Amino acid sequence: MDANDHGTVNPSNKKRGSWRSSPLPWLLPLVAVLAFVFAYPIFQIVRLSFTDANLIETDFHYTIDSYVRLFTLPGFYQMLSTTGFFVFFSVVFQLMIGFFIALLIVQGEKFKLRGTVIVRTAVLVAWAVPGVIIGIIWNTMYNETDAGIFNYILSFLGVGPQPFLSDPLLSLLSVTIANIWRGTAFSMILIYAGLQTLPSDVIEAARIDGANAVQRLLRVIVPILSPILLINLIIISIDTFNTFDMVMALTGGGPGRSTEVISLSIYNSIFNKFNMGEGTATAVVLLIINVGMTMVYLKVLGREGR
Template sequence: MLKKQKTVPSGESTQVQTNVKLNWPKVLGTDSPVPWLFPVVVILLLVFIYPVIEVVRFSFTNASLVDQRYMYTLNSYTSLFTKPGFGHMVGITLSFVAFSVFFQMLLGFIIALMVDLGNKRKLIGTVVIRTTVLSAWAIPGVVIGIIWSMLYNESDAGILNYLVQMMGFSKIEFLSDPQVVLASVTIANIWRGTAFCMIMIYAGFQTVPGDVLEAAQIDGTTPWQTLTKIIVPILAPILFINMITSIVATFNTFDMVMSLTAGGPGQSTEVMALGVYSNIFHLFELGKGSATAVILLLINLILTFVYFRFIEKN
């Protein structure tokens, strides 16, 4: 025998479905956000906080990957600061960061300015340019290293050396000459980071008030004066934030350098992030590698503090 179903009007059906929804604060027994934050805190402790604590702890030891015994000592730090290899690595890193960030911001600013002017004049192709430049930033660092290793190929198959020889010059040892290889790696990193700077600065151009530019034009200012006296001061906060984020990203560059040169030839391109890897997995010196990682962590923390202080004030 079929059971007769009761028809519920659509409005009452909606009300019934609404009443069925769980009241999560009552289920959890509290209105406090702690139960919701607890899983996030656990993940942070396991994935970030605990590894950092372990790295700091091992930096005060003479631990090695080939010996389970170790003792707590400051030898890892003293050996870093007394041996010339660490100073050489820091110098390479600072040069790499300085030239990379300077030209990334310079080229990013120029491209962003050109794209902004093209948009205002409704020129065709500005979207294509933005997409093309942004693709360099979206490509993983390992792939970028492989791409540039093919461009820098020192055989007759190398694209750049082929163009150099067509112009009547001799082949350039992009990746095997210690005097040239750091510049080669820096150029590849500039190509990689220019896209991010361009996107940030281009977004800043959209915040420049149009009435201010119109007033400047009425006052008879030249385009150069408008750029240097009006636009750049307005973009100063964005440029500063862009500079800090670019410095942090360049200090932590590992994957691209690893796939392009692996720090060679010798230690000509061994930046600090790569030095951590080399000390631990090539020299098996866990203590010294951890000490290098702690120094790199302190640099990042200082830059992050400067970043947030600037955000707070502005």
């Protein structure tokens, strides 16, 4: 009698069936694409950062001079301080304004006020518009003649044309304000979604206990939303560190290097100075920053998933 008649399973068939039911064949193409699109470029960036390669000559040598030169140039620390100012104030005000707008929309929907959909749509427009277009729009608004929108408004107050894009401090402030306007929408979306999930019984209990609106906001709503706020903070920090297109279109890093953030410095080093080694070394610094913030993000997600 055949062994299969006694209910035994052919080992080869079992192995073939387990392979067919495994998700590995479906994941292999994805792994290959990720390796080609992400892993290989990152490997090349790290490798080239330890060379003196440039875009003019094909020969290069492995060296750490790119890092030595990067960390010893005075412009590197100016770039870090510029990026720090840009990121800090962008993130803080994106979070605050996004929270305020989301709170207003939720309250407006609660009282059935008209226009909440229009407000949501208007805020989301800033998120949908490409960064290059935003840079061009704000460049027009910051026009330093009387034809500029901001200077035209200031003329009614008796204030002369302001050098929004030619003064080093004002230009950095102008770029930061434009980025706040651009990134507020994302914070508003996350916080608005979080406000929709607030337990009404907890807020009602706080109201019965005598807590006023400010106390309910600071002692009930904010603590409940703290995981969402923290995740939002990390995401917009990563996004702001990588901002390039808007700054490029708005100021190009000028005047001088007063608005040259890390991502723009990478572009200038490689495509303007043709210095591949220094540009990739700067990219590695940005990569380390992004990986660090991503690890914090994953740790927060893991803690909230427990």
